[in-house]
Structure formats: structure tokens, C-alpha cells
Amino acid sequence: MKKKLAALVMSFTVVLSLAACGGGPDASPEDGGSGSADGGSKTVVIAMEGEGLETFDPGYVYEKYSHVVMNACYENLFKFYSNDGAAEPCLADTYEFSDDGLTLTVTLKDGIKFASGNPMTSADVAFSINRCKNLKGNPSFIADTIDSVETPDDKTVVFHLTEPDSAILSKLTYNAVAILDSKVAKENGATDAEDAAETDTARNYLDNASAGSGMYVLTKYTPNEEIVLEKNENYWGENASNVDKYIIQLQGDANTQMMTLSSGDVDVALNLTDDTVSELESNDSVAVINDPTKTVAFVMMNMDENIGGPVSEPKVQQAIRKALDYKGVQEIVGSGTITPYALIQDGFMGSKGTRDVSYTDVEEAKKILADAGYPDGFDIDLIITDLAFEGTPLTDLGQKVKDDLALIGINCNIVTQAWAAGYGDAYRDGTLGLTVMYWSVDYADPNVQLEFLPGGLVGLRAGWEADMDPEIAAMAKSCMEATEDEARTAILEEIQDATYEYGPFAMIAQAPAHIGYNTRLTGVAVSDPYTLDVTMINIAE
């Protein structure tokens, strides 16, 4: 009898669980998928990588995935409303640069309120920016060019800059200079005094709650488990999203994300891979985005003859640029990969777009190499480290480069060296002759790419001193000073023309992000500054 009862219970559970599974993907849009338990509230579940989430305090936040939360809960003076464009006013109403480019005057919009109900004034802006500067945390460099902040009245903020900085609007979109509710923050120990690095005690509070003016408020954070964001009932503007609640599951494994997305347990999966995306193709209720990010991989050829040897020769560098099989690299990195035109990534303001894959020409490359004095090629070490370029191991890219260069007679000997065991130091000190590396941008502005020019941070790693190519180095300076978008675009294009077929870098790929989402959502898109802009997502009615 007992056995029979057990069997009955068992079969009942099986039937129930089958019904639950079957119901997942076809669930009507109104019941909000997995959120249906909360009585019809519109809930969206996001799965994302949770490792390395350190803090949600704007003064310290620097990790890629924390921006999803920061962008939902806080607002800045400026914001990137699309992934390829310039920063646009958000809390700012109007802004104006002085003629010498050293002063930026911003007026705030009327009627801005924080989630606490406190009105926002220019004092909050000054507090937030000074706090970010004085905390001396990881992201404080973003405010390096801001000398001081002045608040002549409640609605006006005047930034005094240390030097003309055409990227300042983009920098002001960064989450580290999000506008904090200074009243709430001070109550919880925050300070913007010069010794804030020692005396500020608000981090603990801000890790578990938000004090901003964004569309959502952070209500729960369990490390390595989940983050809950709920609608800000006091939101001052118009809600661009009809989602009431976001549950962010911190589960970074691509295969788990793929399976929970296809079963309907999760609405958005942020860390899919090229391989798992192919598994989702047949699923009608799931859509996949394979759009490029701003992370680029490049071949670096040292300009210093003592370090680079033959690859320090500009003609050899050009032969290598001609010999690389960009189409093959795109295949290996996965669908959605593109090749940038030159040093500026596709999608940035002023970008000249992509480099056509038909640029590859092995015969031409051989000719250039012979011209440079190496008709039979040469042997060289290709040093590779143990990092991955948005999921593609650099050793894979290294093997591809080796194979391509072998076609023109350059015989690469791959040497693998761990990042921690010497590669990192050698890369930063500029003592690597030939390597394949990647670069992800700190903030979304084409000016970050100026580091690749002679005398810049990355340029020097390739032994490219400012006095080697003073003309190109001068372009970097005038780009920093061009506060007008048109003028800056013109200089950025000049820079790309100058580096299209010259210089120690061959940009080989711009990596895609693979995001999968349930088709009941609209507005899901790849976002470089925010990883995923949840304030743009809507549940289809």
C-alpha cells in the first residue's frame, strides 16, 4: 500500500513539473514569466556574471557588471542613450564651454528629486564629484581633469578644468560621478572632505542600498546570489521602462544561462558564448544579439629596434597588417566580430567604421616584406599571455597570427608567459617585441584611444615615443582640446587615416557581446558604458 502511495505521489510530481516546464515559454506576456508569483507585477529576471562585484558605492565602483545596477539606481549630468553616439544631457539642462576650454558651465533641469524625496541641487553635484575625487578609489582618475567645482546658485554648476578635455562630457556619464543624495549619504557617514579616503564610512550602507535619482532603487543584494531592483516611486521624470522589478541572478556560467533562458526561467542572459548562442537558434521565444563591444584585440610590434628587431621597421609592420587574415580572425572570435578601420573602434564618435576584410593580400604583403629587406622572412618570438579576449583565449589569436604570418615567410615561435609571471610587467614596461593583446575601454569616449598614439600609455608600451612621429602626437593633443564635436570628429578621422597603414599596432578584431533575451521584452541592447541599460527595457503589452 505504501509503495503504491509513493508511486502515485511520484507520478503526480512528474506530471506537475512537466506542466510547469511546458508553461514556461508560452506564458502570456502579462503574467511576467517567473515573476508571476508576485501577483502580476511586471518582473524581469536577468542572469549575469557575479564574480568581482565589489561594491555599489559610486565612489568606488569600477567593475564591468556593477554598472548594470548603478545605471538603474543613479543618474548623471550626462548619459549615453545609445551605444554609438555622443553623451547627451540627462540631469543637465544646458551646458556651455568657455572659449579657452577650461570652464564648463552646466545648469540642472527643474524638479529633479531623489528616490528619498529630497530635491536635487547643485550642492549634491559638487558633493558627489568632490567625494569621488577625494576617496582616491579605483575610479577617481575619471575626475582627474576637474580642478574644482563651483556652485553659484542652486541650479548651476561650474567645472574648472586643469586642461582642455574634450572627453569631459563622456567622463561625466561614468557611474563613479553619479549624483548622490548628499543628505542621505551624509547621514550614513559620507563626506567629500579632502581626507575622505580615511573618514568616509558610507560604503557599507551604499553597498546594500542606493541613494540616487534613478528609475530604480536597490532593495536587496546577496553576494554571489542575487540583486533586487525595485521601481523608484518618487521618480522625477518619465519612466522609459514599464518593468516594476528586476531580479538579477548572479550566475555567470554560459551553459546554465543558455538553459535557464530557453526554459523561460530567465528573461535576459548576459554572458552567452558563441557556442551556446548556436544552441538557442531554434528557440522561437528567445532572441539573440551578437553586437560588437568596444573591446579590441591587436598585434603590437615594438618600434624600438633593440626590442622589436625586424618588426620595428614600419614596412615590416605594414607587411604584417597586409598579411593578417581578418576574416579568419572574425570566424574564430565568433559571430558579430568586426575589424575596426584603424585605432578607433567602430561605434565611437568620429569612427571611420570597419576595415574591409578584403584588405588582406598575401602577395602584396610578400612584396612589401621583400621591399623592407626580408625577401625570405625571418624568425621571431611571439609572446602570448594567459588572458582571454571576451572569451577567446589570446593563445587562439596567437596561433591564428602565427599561421597567417607563416604565409609570408615570417616564422613565429609562440612563447606563452603567465600574466602574473612576467608578462604583465614586460607589457607595461614596453619590453615585448611582438605580441597579441587586447584593450577594453575605461569610459565610453574615443579619447581613450588616444593612448595608442606616440607618447600615449599604450603607444609607449610599443616603444612609440612622441618625438618619433611628432605630427601624430600633435593630433592627440588637438583632439583633447577640441570641445566642438565637429572639430573633434575631423581630428579623429585624421588620426585614423594616419594609422590606417602605419604604426606599431594592427587592430585585428572588435569583440561581440552575446546577449540572449526572451522575445516578450523590447529594448534589450548591448551597452558599453552600462553593459545592459535596464532603464530602456519594456515588457511588450
Added chain:
Amino acid sequence: MHALKKLFKSNYLFTLGVIICLAWILAAILAPVISPYDPIVQDLSVRLNPPSGDHWFGTDNFGRDIFSRVIYGGRYSLLAGVVTVILSGIIGTFYGAIAGYVGGMVDNVMMRLSEMILSFPSLVLAMIINAVLGSDLFNTLFALVIVSWPTYARLMRSVVLSVKENEYVTASIALGASRMRVLMKEIIPNSINSVLIMATTDIGNKILMFSTLSFLGLGSAPPTPEWGMMVSDGADYFNKFWIAGFPGLAIFTMAVGANFIGDGLRDLLDPKLRKEF
């Protein structure tokens, strides 16, 4: 010789082990003849193809033939197993024999030195050596030898301690043989059995360890076809079993084969386990 024949007849696992190992060694030697493709040349038009008539074991991320890579990979993995075992066996044998035979203060110092190396987790130590010296085939073999010889030394010492008490050793000394002669002619030949047995079982271990180091990116440099590194590459392709599966199978069969031989030799040589031979 007679005993070996009997072993073949009675111990099927030993026979199987010998066949497996011989097959892999032959395959490695004849790799250029057997393998249908070049193991290194890429062909992106056939990347990630499943096993088929053209590519028996399928192709990898770069369109390289996995069958050819597994065959060529034996050269590196077998080399790693055999060379490290022979080198660490020789070093360990002499080191242990000297320590055990001389005894006293010398024994103490020598053994504490070897224990120092043993006290590190061997894989971590190998990784450190590899990371510091840079990772290529030679450095990896060197690291493996460094971490494995102390085990042989300790085994040898313990055997020598009992062997040197034998009467034939005393007799040899009484006849005026030098210490060196006693060591080389009496002690070592009579203690070597256990080292030999351990060495055969260890070949499998060393292949696995070498594969682990390669898996962690510290073994031989790509695009060298090496079993451990191939498994590591394949781990990124969750639903394409053939990329990691076939090299994994190669490691498995080689390790099992070497273990079978080791077991058989132990049965043959160990007097305590010797049955009717």
C-alpha cells in the same frame, strides 16, 4: 625470460597493457606516415566539424584534423612520460642509494633536502618552476623531474637500508671491495626492482601531470599538438565532444596501459607477491 613468457600467458591485463603502449609508441614514431593531415596547418573552412569520413576524429576550432593531432600528440606526451621517469629514476636511485648506504649525518642532510621538495604540493611546485623559467617543453620536463625524483630517492633509501645488512654485502667488504664497488655491484642491483616497478606505474602519472600543466597553459607552447592542451582547448566547446573527447581518451588508454604493465611487473619481481613463477 621464461618468467616473462609465463607472465604474458597468465596475466591478460599485462599483455593488454603492453599492446596498448606498443601501439601508442608505434603511432608516435610513424606519425608522419599514419596521420592524414598536417597537425598544425589551419583550414578555417572545415572548423568545428564533427567526426566524419574525411576527419575521423573531427576538427577543432582552427579546422585542424584531431586524429592527426592525437597521433602527433603522442610524441610529446610519451616523451614527457618516459623521459621524466627515466631521469628522475636515475637521479633518485643514486641519491637514495648513497644516502642509505653511507648513513649517519650524510643520510640526514640528504633526506631532509629531498623532504623539503616533497613538502610542496608537487603540481604547484612544477607550476612555479615553469612560470619562473617560462613555459616550453624543456622547462616543463625539467620541472617534472625536479618534483618527482625525491619519491624515488626515498624508496631507494628504504630498500638499501635493509639490503646493506645482507651477508653478501658484508662478505664483499671483507674481501676488500671499495665502497664504490659495493654500492655499484652489490647494493644497487639488489635494490633496483622496486624502483623499476614504481617507474612503470609512474609513466602514466607523469603523462597526466604533464597534461595537467599543459591544461593550465604551462606545458608546451601552442600550436604544438599535446594531449593535455587539446583537452584544455576543447573544454570551451561544451557541446562538441570530439575536441576534448579523443585526446582525453588517448591520455586515459596510455595511463591505463602503463599501469597494467607496472602491476604485471610487480607480480613478476616482488618476491612477496610472487606466486607460482
